[in-house]
């Protein structure tokens with residue numbers, strides 16, 4: 001290495017010393033230099049932690065939901081973090097075969113722990129979350145079992161659930177096909193009843209009818225709940241779910257008539273490639289009649305279709321359940337990215353040094369705060385709306401069990417809308433966190449690229465986000481059209497006050513005036529109601545409602561977003577009306593709640609102004625208040641992310657380390673890259689040296 005290289009290194013290290021004064025002796029492998037090494041065990045963020053204005057341990061409980069939930073999650077997080085079998089740092093460098101084998105190994109080790117330690121289903125769920133590697137088990141526990149629970153008869157549940165819960169069979173959820181995903185009624189796979197043999201014949205009549213995407217199908221599953229067109233007596237009777245065995249329980253080979261495999265590599269290194277998303281075709285595969293999930297409709301031995309009194313939509317019930325869990329997962333993924341970006345923003349310094357003093361922590365730049373703190377506030381907002389949605393789902397489930405189906409449409413609209421809203425925001429938020437970390441955010445060791453790659457399909461799976469918002473729009477349009485004779489309830493109750501929401505305008509006169517939950521909720525209600533009513537008025541101009549709906553669909557999507565944002569804001573405010581123990585906890589959450597609401601108001605001020613609810617002056621006052629709120633968040637930022645209680649293992653990020661010891665660890669990690677195993681790169685003699693040694697024929701070059 002030349003002198004200029006050495007002086008560059010020396011300059012870099014003096015900068016490091018400037019930032020983290022406790023570095024002692026770092027050995028720069030490959031450069032023959034003895035540099036300073038960092039002191040392990042030092043908390044570089046301790047000054048930040050001293051600034052907290054609230055009780056962090058109490059905030060951890062508020063985030064977890066209860067002391068018991070906190071203890072359970074903490075126990076599982078540590079169990080995984082302390083077990084070397086769950087190491088994951090090499091994941092992005094593994095080839096596909098190694099990756100899948102590694103995932104199978106981790107899943108097997110996880111299952112062994114679940115059995116040996118007799119973990120409850122709740123503990124097992126947290127264990128899988130902290131193992132932090134998408135695997136066939138997600139679909140087995142998350143969709144296959146719920147599909148049987150929701151759509152199976154008592155007899156079917158008795159037969160299949162014990163096998164599935166002991167993992168004596170492995171299942172997946174095979175709905176999507178090569179040609180159709182969103183349009184479930186357009187699926188082409190057929191299940192034709194054969195009265196001669198009392199069987200269904202599962203068949204894939206076209207290429208586009210091949211099942212395509214189901215997770216766990218490619219290599220792991222022995223069974224699937226397959227969605228197919230029910231054909232009895234030559235007639236089509238809608239799409240239904242069927243339990244179909246795909247592979248031998250002895251040697252795992254595909255059963256006769258079954259063609260099954262993996263669909264290939266997906267976005268990113270490591271990331272979702274640990275999952276075996278699969279392709280499946282049937283060539284007249286026969287299954288017994290009692291393997292059709294028959295809670296909604298039954299096919300009798302004689303080939304008669306019997307409808308039970310549960311609505312047909314219950315066939316979509318598994319999707320309602322999973323969408324609800326996806327909202328809860330959004331807060332986890334966003335909080336994880338925010339934790340990394342916040343800790344790193346407190347460590348990173350740029351500019352502002354005077355007389356050789358320390359430079360400014362980038363977290364102190366207002367621009368950084370205005371990008372980061374709304375994400376932090378959103379993580380909390382999604383956590384609380386997720387908690388509420390879980391309650392809503394549990395309530396619907398209990399009602400369904402008692403044959404009360406009245407709240408199913410609202411549950412569908414809420415789960416679809418909030419799934420869409422939270423996943424789109426989280427996907428964008430993770431990418432924003434990467435940018436907030438500057439260049440280092442682009443390194444795999446920041447944890448952000450893999451988190452992003454794993455997370456973004458959430459905008460597509462379990463319902464494309466636009467398609468789902470259009471479902472919310474249908475629900476809103478219906479609610480508006482029924483206003484004259486039907487009192488709206490639940491999350492649309494505000495529509496019952498539509499006359500005043502259309503007439504009254506915002507009364508806020510000062511920036512402080514925005515620190516009022518009533519003013520905030522009314523602003524979001526008025527905007528949502530006005531946008532929905534406006535869409536209703538526009539739709540009324542069309543003779544054909546479906547044509548009008550299609551024409552106005554972009555506006556309808558915006559009205560749905562306004563409605564869903566209102567739900568998140570009001571559920572955050574409702575949460576703050578509860579008793580939340582701990583010094584300063586409630587006050588800090590109040591600040592976050594206002595940040596969330598006023599950030600949305602600022603971002604979507606076009607809606608608030610165009611609907612005539614706000615004046616430009618009032619919108620500007622909201623923005624003034626937002627700036628003040630950022631200053632209130634600043635001293636609590638690090639402890640607010642500590643309150644997520646994430647282990648360094650789960651975060652999987654050098655930039656987000658709890659101790660903030662970023663630079664030495666980044667440096668160390670670089671030397672662990674296989675490329676640095678040798679000084680001279682493999683391929684040098686074949687491809688580089690001949691160029692260096694070439695005798696140029698054209699003198700001009």
Ligand SMILES: CCCCCCCCCC/C=C\CCCCCCCC(=O)SCCNC(=O)CCNC(=O)[C@H](O)C(C)(C)COP(=O)(O)OP(=O)(O)OC[C@H]1O[C@@H](n2cnc3c(N)ncnc32)[C@H](O)[C@@H]1OP(=O)(O)O
Nearest residue numbers: 132133134138181182184313316412450451454461462463
């Ligand atoms: C660094 C490393 C990090 C590692 C992190 C690891 C963490 C792991 C993360 C990931 C791990 C696990 C998660 C992975 C899970 C992935 C699972 C993905 C699974 C899937 O994708 S399964 C396939 C899902 N498919 C869909 O969602 C299809 C979307 N389409 C539909 O839902 C519907 O078909 C439709 C769009 C609603 C159809 O519309 P259409 O109008 O055609 O509908 P119908 O005529 O059939 O019915 C209309 C009628 O029904 C009502 N309705 C519709 N859906 C529902 C419902 N779900 N529930 C109740 N009611 C419903 C609708 O309102 C109409 O009612 P109405 O007639 O108006 O009264």
Ligand SMILES: Cc1cc2nc3c(=O)[nH]c(=O)nc-3n(C[C@H](O)[C@H](O)[C@H](O)COP(=O)(O)OP(=O)(O)OC[C@H]3O[C@@H](n4cnc5c(N)ncnc54)[C@H](O)[C@@H]3O)c2cc1C
Nearest residue numbers: 173174175176180181182213214215457460461462463466
């Ligand atoms: C990682 C991953 C895992 C998955 N796991 C599973 C699984 O386990 N099991 C399973 O069955 N499936 C699974 N899927 C499939 C997934 O559910 C579908 O991809 C999803 O429902 C979207 O359907 P699609 O692919 O048909 O999109 P399309 O509907 O083809 O969407 C393409 C575009 O068209 C637009 N569009 C479609 N319809 C309309 C409309 N009516 N109005 C306006 N715009 C429209 C969409 O907004 C989108 O922009 C998975 C997918 C992924 C990516």
